[in-house]
Amino acid sequence: MISPRTNNVILTLAILCFSISTSNAFVTNSQKTARLDWVPQTSPTRPDLSLFHAFEGSDNESDEEKRMEMVRSLQKSFYAQGDPDQPKPRLQEDTGIFTDLPLWRVGWVELPGRANCLNVHEGQYTHMFETILNGPKPWFVGHLHLPGGFKMTRTEQYKYKLKTWKEEIQDNERFQEPERSAVVGTLMQISDYRRLTDGRLVLLTQVLERFVVQTVVQEFPYSVAHVQILPDTEEVPTSDENFCKIARAAAICNSFDYHEYECAQVKLPLVGDSEYLSTNNVVGEEIAKLLPFAFYSRNDSLLRNIEENNPSKSFPNDRFSGGQLSLEQELVRGRILRNPPSIPGAETRQTQSTQALETLLWLALEEFCQLTDFQLPDEVLCLMPPNMDYLDMKPPKHRLSERYPSLRRQRRLSYTAAAFLENTELGINLRQHLLTTASTQGRLSAVLERFECLNVAISNRMMGEYQ
Numbered sequence: 384m385i386s387p388r389t390n391n392v393i394l395t396l397a398i399l400c401f402s403i404s405t406s407n408a409f410v411t412n413s414q415k416t417a418r419l420d421w422v423p424q425t426s427p428t429r430p431d432l433s434l435f436h437a438f439e440g441s442d443n444e445s446d447e448e449k450r451m452e453m454v455r456s457l458q459k460s461f462y463a464q465g466d467p468d469q470p471k472p473r474l475q476e477d478t479g480i481f482t483d484l485p486l487w488r489v490g491w492v493e494l495p496g497r498a499n500c501l502n503v504h505e506g507q508y509t510h511m512f513e514t515i516l517n518g519p520k521p522w523f524v525g526h527l528h529l530p531g532g533f534k535m536t537r538t539e540q541y542k543y544k545l546k547t548w549k550e551e552i553q554d555n556e557r558f559q560e561p562e563r564s565a566v567v568g569t570l571m572q573i574s575d576y577r578r579l580t581d582g583r584l585v586l587l588t589q590v591l592e593r594f595v596v597q598t599v600v601q602e603f604p605y606s607v608a609h610v611q612i613l614p615d616t617e618e619v620p621t622s623d624e625n626f627c628k629i630a631r632a633a634a635i636c637n638s639f640d641y642h643e644y645e646c647a648q649v650k651l652p653l654v655g656d657s658e659y660l661s662t663n664n665v666v667g668e669e670i671a672k673l674l675p676f677a678f679y680s681r682n683d684s685l686l687r688n689i690e691e692n693n694p695s696k697s698f699p700n701d702r703f704s705g706g707q708l709s710l711e712q713e714l715v716r717g718r719i720l721r722n723p724p725s726i727p728g729a730e731t732r733q734t735q736s737t738q739a740l741e742t743l744l745w746l747a748l749e750e751f752c753q754l755t756d757f758q759l760p761d762e763v764l765c766l767m768p769p770n771m772d773y774l775d776m777k778p779p780k781h782r783l784s785e786r787y788p789s790l791r792r793q794r795r796l797s798y799t800a801a802a803f804l805e806n807t808e809l810g811i812n813l814r815q816h817l818l819t820t821a822s823t824q825g826r827l828s829a830v831l832e833r834f835e836c837l838n839v840a841i842s843n844r845m846m847g848e849y850q
Contacts, residue, residue, distance in 0.1 A: 451582060455659065462517040469514065472523045478628065479612045479635035480597055481523070481570060485511050486606040488529035488536075488545070492814035493569045493590045494798045498677045500651070500670045503584040505533060511605040512584050516576060525594065525610060527568035528815060536602075545606050548595045552717035566596045566719060567819050570612065572642070575651045580659045589646040589677040592638065593818055595714065613720075614638060615794060616711055616822040617737065623706030631710070640689045641791060644784075647680040649673055676762035676799055683784035715821055723816035723829040726809070726836050732828050737793045740827035741768065744800060747834040749774045751803070754841045766796045790823065797826035800834070809833040 470483040503512055515522050535543040542563035551566045575587040594610035601607045618634040652669040714720040725731055764779035801817055804810035820826045
């Protein structure tokens, strides 16, 4: 239910605040993506530096400034009071459910281990993020893919409606309508933000975990849901759900303990200390240096007490059948979670261990870099296993702590390595495929398969040009 106070602010902001028709984000590979002539020049990982100059040259700049001063004064007064009727997002440690999570439903997919700089200017999302930022830290928001963005909710088509995973499974039309609202998304943390004089917000975010929508709480003025955090299947035993949910909750709590180490808190490189920055203070090239991967902390002491306090160690990893299906089994059976499609003619290695797949993927990355004269960024090089220093690559400037679990390193690699495939045909829809893959093993296998195919294609092309 929407409180009267929220209704009042919606009406006031609708009268006084302007909004732009779409929300966008700076997404870039920090000028680190392979610059190859066969790679399309348009890319979802290159920044659109024109975004922050949309309002230059106004004929009524004085009137616009006065109006924006009034808007900012109104916003500051309203959000400073807070909304006692708005529950704060939090993790339920006994279930692994993140309650009352605001959702940013937009037209692209995010993956754990990524970082992004968001340019927020739609009215309902400005309201949502201001509500979050005026609450206590840490600031969490959910990211959920919605083809076409929030405007598609106005079409009132059921396929764009926010649904739970159970409702999605029951929808018989979902395989005939692939362009639909996702039920698997990601949990993001806002590490820094700045307000601009034209009413927009610039947010620096880091992607922490993936989730599935458990319960829809509200859809207006923005979406809020209870979401179930989803570990990979290697972290949760396949068994009766009554037992599995205890082990899952423990694994999730353990995973949250690593966030501080896996996502170092960095600040936006924006010039000026004023409360509202001019668009001239936003330099896309400087922001690009922070993207597209989250940085690991160099403070290894953050890991000292995690392993010994790991609650998931108290649960056996043996598997047994019978009883109620686990959540993971239900999601796989309902095809909410599924492996990415295989490449025709490629070698499939889904039966191999994550350690073996990790080694093979690094060998494929080495070959890719040799063929293209590309250097992996340090945010990826740091994921190199300590026993693979024989690779013909520059060593990382900072290696991960020996206390950092190999399975978490492999999970991070399974998401980040795919970034270098996104500008190729092999990378089409790959983000969504990886997000809905149940296991680290499945993702590593899919990414390895695509790199091996890409390396063969590049080699054949180079051989043809030589001949």
